[in-house]
Amino acid sequence: MPELPEVETVVRELRGELSGDVITSVEIFRSNPIVQGDCDLFQEQLRGRKFLDVTRRAKYLIFHLQPERYLLAHLRMTGKFIVCDPLPKPSKHNRVLFHLKSRRVMIFDDIRCFGTLEVYDNLADSKSLLKLGIEPLSSDLTSDFFMKRLASSKRAIKTVLLDQKIVVGLGNIYVSEILFRSRIHPQRSAGSIGKKEWPLIIKYTKKILVEAIENNGTTISDFRRVDDKTGKFQQFLQVYDKNNHPCAKCGVPIQRIVQQQRSTFFCPECQR
DNA sequence: AGCGGAACCTGTCGGC
DNA sequence: TGCCGACAGGTTCCGC
Numbered sequence: 001m002p003e004l005p006e007v008e009t010v011v012r013e014l015r016g017e018l019s020g021d022v023i024t025s026v027e028i029f030r031s032n033p034i035v036q037g038d039c040d041l042f043q044e045q046l047r048g049r050k051f052l053d054v055t056r057r058a059k060y061l062i063f064h065l066q067p068e069r070y071l072l073a074h075l076r077m078t079g080k081f082i083v084c085d086p087l088p089k090p091s092k093h094n095r096v097l098f099h100l101k102s103r104r105v106m107i108f109d110d111i112r113c114f115g116t117l118e119v120y121d122n123l124a125d126s127k128s129l130l131k132l133g134i135e136p137l138s139s140d141l142t143s144d145f146f147m148k149r150l151a152s153s154k155r156a157i158k159t160v161l162l163d164q165k166i167v168v169g170l171g172n173i174y175v176s177e178i179l180f181r182s183r184i185h186p187q188r189s190a191g192s193i194g195k196k197e198w199p200l201i202i203k204y205t206k207k208i209l210v211e212a213i214e215n216n217g218t219t220i221s222d223f224r225r226v227d228d229k230t231g232k233f234q235q236f237l238q239v240y241d242k243n244n245h246p247c248a249k250c251g252v253p254i255q256r257i258v259q260q261q262r263s264t265f266f267c268p269e270c271q272r
Numbered sequence: 273a274g275c276g277g278a279a280c281c282t283g284t285c286g287g288c
Numbered sequence: 289t290g291c292c293g294a295c296a297g298g299t300t301c302c303g304c
Contacts (some may be wrong), residue, residue: 001295033280059298076298078282093282112281114298127298128299154297156276171297221284223297240297265283 002075004059004136004169005212006223006231009069010081011056013226014106017083018051019064022101030095036111038193045069045119046098058132058168060121070120072129073108078222079115082107085226111222133166136205141167150190156254158186160258161201170205173218176265178204180239185271186257186264211236239265 004012026043028035035042043257049065056062063071074077078093083106091109096117098106101197106237108117118127134140151158160166161175170178179186182203184197193201216224217231220241242265243256252269 074298076280077296110281111283112280112296113282116299160273162298173297218297220297258280260275264297266294 002079002217002223003171003174004056004061004209005174005215006148006168006217007056007059007061007075008213009217009225009231010075011061012062014063014081014083014119015054017055017104017226018100018106020051021104022050023047023065027097027099028095029090030113031095032112033079034095034108034115034117036116040118042117046071057129058128058164059137059171068121070123072116072118072120072123072126073170074116075110076112076113076114076116080107080109080128080222080224081226082109082224083226083229100134106202119184122152124247127245131165132168133164134168135174136167136169137209141202141205143195143202146190146193147195153190155190155233156186156259157184157188158192158264160190162260162262167205169209172262173220173237174205174212176207176240177237179206180266181208183270183272186259188267239267243267 022102023046026046027037031039049069051063052066055064059074060071065071071122074175076097083104085104087105094107095110096108100106114133117132123129149166153160158179165217167175178201182200186200212218212233215232216225219230220234240253241252244253247267247270250267250269254265255268257264
């Protein structure tokens with residue numbers, strides 16, 4: 001479900017809610033396959049730790065704890081974090097409950113159970129963080145980087161932009177939107193993207209991500225903020241989930257194709 | 273290296 | 289109503 005803007009939205013809200021609070025205990029309703037490693041150890045590692053900060057790397061949430069320790073979370077398709085005041089009525093998909101000193105609770109809720117929760121004393125110990133590519137909102141995202149990395153690549157540009165080893169945080173929704181605004185066909189090979197096209201991809205990547213964050217992300221069906229509100233960026237989507245709708249620029253029907261077993265939406269007239 | 277396919281899980285929706 | 293297939297914001301693994 002969530003891509004960079006949705007994760008960033010959740011991170012900012014959690015940071016405001018949690019800073020200074022303390023985990024008093026952890027209740028696990030369903031561990032498998034969410035909680036990585038031993039459940040008793042997981043609970044013990046978190047009990048009594050204070051939240052210093054919440055940050056994001058790619059689509060991971062990083063809870064910084066004191067004494068030093070880290071809770072690393074990935075929402076995958078349907079994971080959510082909810083912070084609520086007293087105990088709410090437990091709902092069907094609540095998986096892990098963090099009881100806080102403030103008497104509030106933070107709930108990890110996940111319909112499909114693809115999400116992951118893991119604890120590290122050093123972030124450098126996480127293999128998944130190690131493999132990640134560059135942050136798209138950083139100054140590392142340059143035409144030079146793409147051209148050097150992908151000069152001879154025959155992979156489709158859609159596939160490359162989804163590859164978290166190259167650039168992180170982009171998912172199925174935003175990649176379709178970025179390529180539409182850049183007027184680039186999703187099946188073009190990365191190696192065929194020209195010197196003047198990479199700057200377009202970079203410009204629209206940043207623009208769309210920033211606008212999506214300002215709108216608290218995109219809610220198509222599942223995504224919810226920490227307070228259960230929805231995002232608002234869905235109203236600005238031009239192609240995602242718009243199969244057969246007329247293109248906003250030229251009126252030709254938006255087309256849906258499948259790449260890497262996933263839907264891609266594009267305008268066959270505007271994107272070349 | 274990089275493709276296709278399957279797997280991890282659960283739910284919804286549309287067609288017959 | 290019921291069953292069946294397709295599909296869902298993600299990632300990883302396996303075999304060519």
